[in-house]
Amino acid sequence: MKLCMIGTGYVGLVSGVCFSDLGNNVICVDKDEKKINNLKKGIIPIYEPGLEELVLKNYKNKRLNFTTNLDNAVKKSDLIFICVGTPSKKNSNQADLSQIYSVVREISKSINKFKIIITKSTVPVTTGDYIEKIILKKIPRNKFSIVSNPEFLREGEAIRDFIYPDRIVIGSNDKKSNSIIKNLYAPIISKGAKYMSTNRRSAEMIKYVSNSFLATKITFINEIANLCEKTDINVEDISIGIGLDKRIGGRFLRAGPAYGGSCFPKDTKAILLTAKKFKTNLSVIKSVIKSNNERTKLLLKKVNQILNNKIKNKKICFLGVTFKANTDDMRDSSSLIMIPYLAKHGAIINYYDPTGYKQEFKKFKNVLCSNSIVDAVKASDLVIIHTDWNDFKSINFKKLSNSKKTKIYDLRNIFSKNKIKSLGFKYFSIGRSD
Numbered sequence: 538m539k540l541c542m543i544g545t546g547y548v549g550l551v552s553g554v555c556f557s558d559l560g561n562n563v564i565c566v567d568k569d570e571k572k573i574n575n576l577k578k579g580i581i582p583i584y585e586p587g588l589e590e591l592v593l594k595n596y597k598n599k600r601l602n603f604t605t606n607l608d609n610a611v612k613k614s615d616l617i618f619i620c621v622g623t624p625s626k627k628n629s630n631q632a633d634l635s636q637i638y639s640v641v642r643e644i645s646k647s648i649n650k651f652k653i654i655i656t657k658s659t660v661p662v663t664t665g666d667y668i669e670k671i672i673l674k675k676i677p678r679n680k681f682s683i684v685s686n687p688e689f690l691r692e693g694e695a696i697r698d699f700i701y702p703d704r705i706v707i708g709s710n711d712k713k714s715n716s717i718i719k720n721l722y723a724p725i726i727s728k729g730a731k732y733m734s735t736n737r738r739s740a741e742m743i744k745y746v747s748n749s750f751l752a753t754k755i756t757f758i759n760e761i762a763n764l765c766e767k768t769d770i771n772v773e774d775i776s777i778g779i780g781l782d783k784r785i786g787g788r789f790l791r792a793g794p795a796y797g798g799s800c801f802p803k804d805t806k807a808i809l810l811t812a813k814k815f816k817t818n819l820s821v822i823k824s825v826i827k828s829n830n831e832r833t834k835l836l837l838k839k840v841n842q843i844l845n846n847k848i849k850n851k852k853i854c855f856l857g858v859t860f861k862a863n864t865d866d867m868r869d870s871s872s873l874i875m876i877p878y879l880a881k882h883g884a885i886i887n888y889y890d891p892t893g894y895k896q897e898f899k900k901f902k903n904v905l906c907s908n909s910i911v912d913a914v915k916a917s918d919l920v921i922i923h924t925d926w927n928d929f930k931s932i933n934f935k936k937l938s939n940s941k942k943t944k945i946y947d948l949r950n951i952f953s954k955n956k957i958k959s960l961g962f963k964y965f966s967i968g969r970s971d
């Protein structure tokens with residue numbers, strides 16, 4: 538099939554490459570010229586395991602192409618996937634749909650024959666209805682169809698998630714488009730993915746409810762971890778104990794820092810706005826957002842305690858600053874609150890992240906990026922393990938730090954408490970007594 542992906546970010550690039558690998562002709566469009574020129578040279582704009590090989594292979598096979606020319610890409614394609622960003626508006630919970638509507642207006646100028654326009658971006662319920670209205674101003678109803686196909690891939694596992702998803706959700710009010718898209722996904726369905734066909738509004742809602750539920754699970758276990766710390770119980774035993782119940786399930790029950798990333802924070806906030814619009818109170822999701830905001834403050838309070846309320850001039854090392862391991866995505870990472878807070882209180886921060894330097898900390902003179910774990914940890918008063926990259930799991934603190942005064946705060950529980958303590962270090966973790 539002939540497809541174009543508009544927006545070549547985490548979702549557009551990964552899904553575009555995977556669709557091309559399944560044998561389709563795919564044009565990835567982006568307005569960012571530098572990104573497109575780099576992709577043509579084989580330079581991948583994001584860190585995502587396995588992505589580079591797949592891009593190079595399919596670009597060489599000429600099944601995958603990159604362009605900034607949206608008009609041409611739309612004219613040549615039968616299926617148009619919208620994959621642009623839908624972040625929160627500045628100082629508001631509302632989803633900013635300006636990228637979506639701008640792309641839709643452009644698409645409407647380029648429809649030369651029947652097109653299926655598919656939103657892969659996460660968009661609030663009724664967005665498909667508005668998109669349809671915008672296009673109807675220029676194009677007759679029989680020349681296009683608007684479908685919702687929310688994406689559920691996780692950064693760091695994106696290719697595997699795309700090829701082996703739990704489910705594919707297609708929201709369409711039109712049977713013909715539904716069967717064309719089902720055909721596109723046939724190789725993935727044949728590998729065991731469940732295919733769910735529903736109406737457009739339901740598909741839009743499924744994505745928000747899914748993310749809100751996962752955010753609730755994380756927040757729930759994070760609060761239980763607080764209780765475990767005070768009752769001399771290991772929260773991991775609780776996660777296993779409840780997760781073995783099939784009604785609950787073990788995934789997304791790992792206690793840690795506040796959830797972050799490009800999806801959960803903005804999507805939990807946006808569904809509240811949808812609820813408000815339809816005069817409904819989603820009190821559970823409201824509490825989840827509040828609890829998650831408080832979590833970062835709680836962890837900072839603990840850092841204060843660990844350092845005996847003396848942060849000034851203390852050397853603090855952060856291992857990992859992205860919102861989770863195996864991605865370079867900094868969006869809504871809890872480090873964006875923790876590091877500035879500690880820096881403003883006079884700490885000297887050294888961070889190491891396998892995905893490199895982060896410009897988000899550029900304005901802080903006392904926040905430095907180290908090129909290696911060894912350099913970052915050296916002479917630290919406190920090492921904060923913020924994400925659980927495999928590189929961190931094999932750290933030999935005994936070799937790295939000659940000072941037993943170095944304290945370790947493991948926000949991902951990657952180490953055994955007894956093992957680290959037996960080496961003579963003061964070790965603190967999540968949901969386990971100190």
Ligand SMILES: NC(=O)c1ccc[n+]([C@@H]2O[C@H](COP(=O)([O-])OP(=O)(O)OC[C@H]3O[C@@H](n4cnc5c(N)ncnc54)[C@H](O)[C@@H]3O)[C@@H](O)[C@H]2O)c1
Nearest residue numbers: 544545546547548567568569620621622623658659688692
């Ligand atoms: N990142 C994830 O893990 C993930 C997972 C599932 C769903 N989603 C959803 O998918 C959508 C995209 O997320 P993302 O993380 O890939 O975003 P992103 O910011 O990485 O990528 C968006 C891309 O769209 C491009 N763009 C913006 N306006 C454009 C225009 N007018 N023409 C062409 N390109 C344009 C930007 O330059 C950027 O490259 C969001 O709605 C998000 O909620 C994201």
